[in-house]
Amino acid sequence: NMLGTAFLLLNGLLLLLLLxxxxRRNKNEPPLDKGSIPxxxxxxxxxxDPAKFLARMKDKHGDIFTFRLAGIYVTVxxxxxxxxxxxxxxxxxxxxxxxxxxxxxxxxxxxxxxxxPASILLLFFRHFHGVNQLKLSTSMTSHxxxxxxxxxxxxxxxxxxxxxxxxxxxxxxxxxGYLTLFERKDDVDAVYREFRKxxxxxxxxxxxxxxxxxxxxxxxSQDRLWDLLYxxxxxxxxxxxxxxxxxxxxxxxxxxxxAQLLQLWNTQCNAGPAAFWVLGFLLTHPEAMEAVKSEISxxxxxxxxxxxxRPLNQLEAQSTPVFDSVLSxxxxxxxxxxxxxxxxxxxxxxxxxxxxxHLRRGDRVCLFPFLSPQMDPQIHEEPQMFKYDRFxxxxxxxxxxxxxxxKKLKYFTLPWGAGKSICVGKEFAVTAIKQxxxxxxxxxxLELCSxxxxxxxxxxxxxxxxxxxxxxxxxxxxxxxxxxxxx
Ligand code: HEM
Numbered sequence: 329n330m331l332g333t334a335f336l337l338l339n340g341l342l343l344l345l346l347l348x349x350x351x352r353r354n355k356n357e358p359p360l361d362k363g364s365i366p367x368x369x370x371x372x373x374x375x376x377d378p379a380k381f382l383a384r385m386k387d388k389h390g391d392i393f394t395f396r397l398a399g400i401y402v403t404v405x406x407x408x409x410x411x412x413x414x415x416x417x418x419x420x421x422x423x424x425x426x427x428x429x430x431x432x433x434x435x436x437x438x439x440x441x442x443x444x445p446a447s448i449l450l451l452f453f454r455h456f457h458g459v460n461q462l463k464l465s466t467s468m469t470s471h472x473x474x475x476x477x478x479x480x481x482x483x484x485x486x487x488x489x490x491x492x493x494x495x496x497x498x499x500x501x502x503x504x505g506y507l508t509l510f511e512r513k514d515d516v517d518a519v520y521r522e523f524r525k526x527x528x529x530x531x532x533x534x535x536x537x538x539x540x541x542x543x544x545x546x547x548x549s550q551d552r553l554w555d556l557l558y559x560x561x562x563x564x565x566x567x568x569x570x571x572x573x574x575x576x577x578x579x580x581x582x583x584x585x586x587a588q589l590l591q592l593w594n595t596q597c598n599a600g601p602a603a604f605w606v607l608g609f610l611l612t613h614p615e616a617m618e619a620v621k622s623e624i625s626x627x628x629x630x631x632x633x634x635x636x637x638r639p640l641n642q643l644e645a646q647s648t649p650v651f652d653s654v655l656s657x658x659x660x661x662x663x664x665x666x667x668x669x670x671x672x673x674x675x676x677x678x679x680x681x682x683x684x685x686h687l688r689r690g691d692r693v694c695l696f697p698f699l700s701p702q703m704d705p706q707i708h709e710e711p712q713m714f715k716y717d718r719f720x721x722x723x724x725x726x727x728x729x730x731x732x733x734x735k736k737l738k739y740f741t742l743p744w745g746a747g748k749s750i751c752v753g754k755e756f757a758v759t760a761i762k763q764x765x766x767x768x769x770x771x772x773x774l775e776l777c778s779x780x781x782x783x784x785x786x787x788x789x790x791x792x793x794x795x796x797x798x799x800x801x802x803x804x805x806x807x808x809x810x811x812x813x814x815x
Contacts, residue, residue: 379791489805522553649724
């Protein structure tokens with residue numbers, strides 16, 4: 329009867345719960361930390377501030393440990409010298425499609441058939457590298473100067489304009505990036521507005537912690553974005569290839585529409601925040617600003633050119649080690665991707681120090697490069713400090729040698745992710761940020777509204793989602809330089 333079945337089911341559930349909660353650490357497994365709450369384990373503390381929680385666990389357990397997160401056991405690996413055991417595993421013990429599929433469904437309502445094939449990465453690489461990247465970057469430069477000048481309207485660019493630096497950078501890079509990669513002009517303001525509403529709530533959406541009103545806001549902006557992105561013709565070569573690729577995979581029109589929003593987010597959510605941190609660090613570290621400005625003033629192609637004449641096309645070809653170091657140092661402090669894999673086969677993980685650990689099938693493995701290598705005091709001295717020349721050698725060449733426990737590191741900072749899920753837009757992104765910062769510094773006066781202002785703190789909910797965003801903003805004022813006004 330019904331009661332009997334319910335009783336049996338309940339018993340079964342309790343037994344399962346007991347099995348879950350009574351997991352013990354076997355001899356050759358990483359230290360196990362289940363937390364005190366049954367099933368949930370450390371979920372609350374982890375979700376509140378992943379970086380703080382994982383730093384506490386690292387202090388307690390060292391470079392590898394397993395903790396319980398809402399019924400799942402997550403093994404966190406924090407020794408970069410041992411990352412290749414996961415990133416370059418040749419035993420097919422790790423899978424990233426499953427978890428990725430869950431997130432795509434939850435955030436973008438997107439379901440793609442089967443495995444996400446590696447060929448999509450090849451497609452992206454083809455369109456975002458080499459000649460194609462140069463074409464995109466050239467188009468990006470002209471859009472950047474347009475949107476920068478337009479942002480003053482209806483006033484004249486020679487008058488001081490005041491704004492929050494984060495709002496400013498995000499909006500300018502988004503607009504220019506959208507015009508470059510999506511090639512539709514009419515709706516850029518609406519797309520940006522809706523995108524920011526969506527992005528502001530994205531981490532809550534991913535964690536399933538939206539309040540009712542927030543759920544409505546997200547649903548509305550998703551709807552609008554799907555329509556806005558889909559209404560025009562799909563222009564531009566990478567988009568055409570992408571749509572064709574989806575069609576060949578048998579993805580229907582509705583899902584194609586949803587995939588457009590995924591690509592909008594992939595391509596636009598990181599560069600704006602990164603540009604904010606670069607300019608923010610420069611404005612609050614005068615010696616760094618001096619060094620970058622002096623490097624720029626030595627660049628031949630940046631002399632005597634007006635904004636309208638778009639001087640920066642050959643920028644990529646010029647060597648700018650000081651700026652490159654500033655960018656690496658900024659990303660070290662503010663890029664916080666989490667690299668997650670599911671263990672699909674029992675695996676023996678060999679660490680750089682020779683120790684071996686057994687990873688259980690069904691668990692998850694997580695690399696969090698923000699904690700190590702990026703904020704690891706054994707690798708980067710005083711890791712909390714912004715040191716603009718951290719990635720420079722004495723002879724002003726780019727520094728690539730860093731050590732942990734006297735062993736040279738292959739991974740000393742990982743803002744772009746690694747392995748199968750590495751960023752395919754890296755070259756384009758670096759060029760775009762460089763173009764933006766150089767345009768700003770050569771053509772505009774830019775100052776803090778209050779000279780003693782500090783950078784706002786990081787919003788902890790963004791850990792694990794790529795570029796961090798600030799909690800609050802930094803007020804700045806800017807205007808077109810006199811030299812430019814006279815031209
Ligand atoms: C500072 C700027 C950027 C940073 C730090 C960054 C970082 C990342 C990271 C960490 C991932 C992997 C995400 C994951 O593991 O789930 C990723 C993926 C991706 N990025 Fe970037 N990114 C930046 C800018 C850009 C730009 C400007 C583009 C545009 C071309 C772009 C295109 C992509 C794409 C298409 C993917 C997804 C690749 C896939 O499907 O696996 N990124 N990015």
